[in-house]
Amino acid sequence: MTASSTRRTTATRSRLAAVGSIAVAGALILTGCGDQTNDSGSDSTNETGKSSAAPLFDKLPKKIQDAGVIKAGTNAEYAPMEFQEGGKIVGVDPDIAAALGEKLGVEFQFTSGSFDGLITALNSGRYDVAMSSITDTPQRQEGLDDKGKKLGPGVDFVDYFTAGTAVYVQKGNPKKINSIEDLCGQTAAVQRGTTYEKALQTQSKACTDGGKKKINIESFENDTEAQTRVKSGGAVAGVNDYPVAVDLARKSGGGNDFEVVGEQVDAGPFGIAVNKENKQLTAALEEAVNAIIEDGTYKKILEKWGAESGAIDKAAINGGK
Structure with a gap:
């Protein structure tokens, strides 16, 4: 989502975006709406799912190391980027997240909810990241609406795609x-x-x-x-x-x-949204994105979904203009 969502303005999937019935959005989040856990595929994991053998595990915040998971909010309605199939959330973003998880030694657990509520949910602590074809824009970085009114603290983005x-x-x-x-x-x-x-x-x-x-x-x-x-x-x-x-x-x-x-x-970058106070996670994700670009995994994922036109050469933090 250019949501420019693009999957996506202050909420810019172009895609960044999100509102509607609070009751419906709440139900989606509480029930998981086809929640999916992507297996990190790490070779050595303990009961929490974490892996000290993964190359970037030590870069993660201790809280996430201990949990063994990164909770990711999404709006699974944007094939081929993220959508539901057979009760699971699949697509470009979940596959990229799974590849990042292999580098980081943790699992990404996706929950689908209302797009226009993703950033609010992220900053409330419900998610560690929001990954839903969210367009990285200055307004979203700063937490502003279309008229420049402050809505919240904003987020940092780790850019991984362009559309x-x-x-x-x-x-x-x-x-x-x-x-x-x-x-x-x-x-x-x-x-x-x-x-x-x-x-x-x-x-x-x-x-x-x-x-x-x-x-x-x-x-x-x-x-x-x-x-x-x-x-x-x-x-x-x-x-x-x-x-x-x-x-x-x-x-x-x-x-x-x-x-x-x-x-x-x-055309603008899609970014993984992270709470501005979680600089360590932002830096770790940037390293992980660059790692999957360098080893060719990133290219294979985009080819699988016919999304090669959105490929980038290097990750960036808050690259949206």
């Missing part, structure tokens, strides 16, 4: 939409709290500044609702992270429901 915003439409493109600029005066669907919601808001202002009608933006609690709106014709287009939109067009309805139009725009 932009893409527009998808019904197969056959009946309204002849070729870019986000063509959405002036039209209805577009999007997930609330994402960076691509912000992209639509920015474009809508450009429409009115240019003497055209604004975009009628319909924001939904989850991306599935936005997709349904486009599929039914209630919205002429949806906006999402580029790899998510491409995967959706390829798979939904056997490839007969949607198509992606134009090029991705506003």
Whole structure:
């Protein structure tokens, strides 16, 4: 999630994003909504799951060493990045996390919840990290909303992927939409709290500044609702992270429901979000990301999911601009 979420603004999956029914979000978090533990695959572990044999184990905070796990919050609705299959959370992010776990000697345990609540849950201590195609933006780093109002302490990001915003439409493109600029005066669907919601808001202002009608933006609690709106014709287009939109067009309805139009725009980094006070974990994750890039594991994971276009050469901390 450019949530620019992209899977993802202050909440920028472009994808960063997150809100809706508190009751639903709470239920998702409490029940785990298909929680998945990724086996770290370490050779030597004790009863807590930790491994002193892993090359970067000593880099972790003692609390995580003792626990043997890194609790990760996600919103498992963004294939191929993170989604549910057979009762498990799978995708690019869980596979990358499993590879990081091998270097760190701990397991990543994923819990799926509301995207727009991930950072709040992280800073409350519910998770150690949030990993959900979250676009690394200055606003999210600083805990600001779209208008610069302080919402919270913000987070640090360990950047591991890059993606932009893409527009998808019904197969056959009946309204002849070729870019986000063509959405002036039209209805577009999007997930609330994402960076691509912000992209639509920015474009809508450009429409009115240019003497055209604004975009009628319909924001939904989850991306599935936005997709349904486009599929039914209630919205002429949806906006999402580029790899998510491409995967959706390829798979939904056997490839007969949607198509992606134009090029991705506003490409930016996805980051693993970490509490700003947990600098040691941030540094350890940066080392681990670089380690899987250097040994080729990272490339193999992206190739497995057809996400090679988002590859980076080196991890960064707070690289979003």
